[in-house]
Amino acid sequence: MTTPTPADPQAAEVRAWLEGLQRRITDAVAAVEAEAGGAARFVVDPWAKAPGEPLQGDGVTRILEGGAVFERAGCGFSHVRGARLPPSATQHRPELAGAPFEAMGVSLVFHPRSPYVPTVHMNVRMIAALPAGRAAVRWFGGGMDLTPYYGFEEDAVHFHTVCRDVLAPFGEGLYPRFKDWCDEYFHLKHRDEQRGVGGIFFDDFSELGQAGSLAMTQSVGDAFLRAYLPIVQRRRHQAWGEREREFQLYRRGRYVEFNLVWDRGTHFGLQSGGRTESILLSMPPLAAWAYRRPVEEGSPEAELTRRFLVRRAWV
């Protein structure tokens, strides 16, 4: 497999950073697994689009399944190029309509085994329009959000504190905006319920200039491990049983519902011929459905919905 030559030197730098980020994150997860005595290892699966496909490019999937701490932890890097930006990408940039483009990013979802350890999602991406004879125009997207099965205030506060602090140097208003955007995006309309306790989400972002917007995006990616790992370490020893497991599987069903019904990347990707197995890295290893599952008032399971899966100021 050949690595496609990025269209300009800055893209090469971004690619190198993304590949490094993916490696650092999966190495850290592997270290947690080793610490827990797990035997599962990350599978590293490089792939490349076949010549002639509408999108060209390559990527690397890293996934650990059946671990002691992580039941399924998928982290994908991809870098694709296309001849023409899709119309949805140039609604607000008519001057770039139909320009060649490249898109690259890292996306991950980790599904822990313990119901006390929350599921997490993180994504950072860069899209560059490459209009003929003109400089590349870049914009950025990404964020991270946390989905607990049993709610702990201190976990939500920690996660949001890292999100807030990482954005602070780039502008005071960013965290509240990206926090609201996240709440807005990760909302299951058909359940009128938040996917989790949120985090930050941004899309189509270039307002700090290309260098500034990239720096902000990189800071978000680099902050992921310190936002998430302390929560894993704090919760993974907490004992759980069949009751907690059953509730976790049931709640994972909501994760599936969100991703397949509402997540634009997933839904659009599957409908438009994306790489299915990469897109579905986000699926849980096991998920359950039950009709109008009863939840006892005042129980931790009821508290999750009442106090955590709502829009709420965490910091």
Added chain:
Amino acid sequence: MTTPTPADPQAAEVRAWLEGLQRRITDAVAAVEAEAGGAARFVVDPWAKAPGEPLQGDGVTRILEGGAVFERAGCGFSHVRGARLPPSATQHRPELAGAPFEAMGVSLVFHPRSPYVPTVHMNVRMIAALPAGRAAVRWFGGGMDLTPYYGFEEDAVHFHTVCRDVLAPFGEGLYPRFKDWCDEYFHLKHRDEQRGVGGIFFDDFSELGQAGSLAMTQSVGDAFLRAYLPIVQRRRHQAWGEREREFQLYRRGRYVEFNLVWDRGTHFGLQSGGRTESILLSMPPLAAWAYRRPVEEGSPEAELTRRFLVRRAWV
């Protein structure tokens, strides 16, 4: 809860038939459960739309969970009325645009516990436009299709034979047309794979006149038990182990993918404020995902994809 008065006597008859069909089918499933010594019972959950919601109407969910033969068997009846037909329903009937309407139907998905017993789906529905001062205009839809986890030719042949025979009195060309329509509809484009071995599917159907089209639809509904139950009885005693169970859970993931990504009723229903728990009766009780799950060549698991999940003439 009050039963809404159907707009005309024929609708009342159709409603009575649908309610009876639902009862006959769930009674038959309950009898299979009793025969197998299972302790699970159908839950009967009548519901009604709250006044002021855009759609008015009511329904009854019947669902058995955790049975000995059926791990989740949901069968819903619903009857809704709206003030204005949605544009999608009147594309081919401009003269009815915006007319009041009613829609009623029975829809079921049964997920057996044994990996050797196939999952099944059946649906029959009637939509009636009720233009002011004019006669009601009705059209029909429905069908049934079978999704095995381990393929048996005789099961597919039996299911398709019943489908063919039930349509034969209504016209020679119907079975081949509805069979192709089913293959077309239950196709997972993102996997390039059929959901199962197919069956029949029809929509927007009125070409036999109102009485003839209703009679055909009723025959399809009434044929369901003889299409499916013999397969259940033939397979349910076959011993299975962890390997077959694991494969069943993995394949059920595809069922989830189809329903949430491609099924128009499900996807549109969830996005447009339908009753979530009724729509998701079709979800399996438990489903699994795994990255590029290996399948040994020549194994029964590989044969499923190669010989059964393809478009094929069964009778």
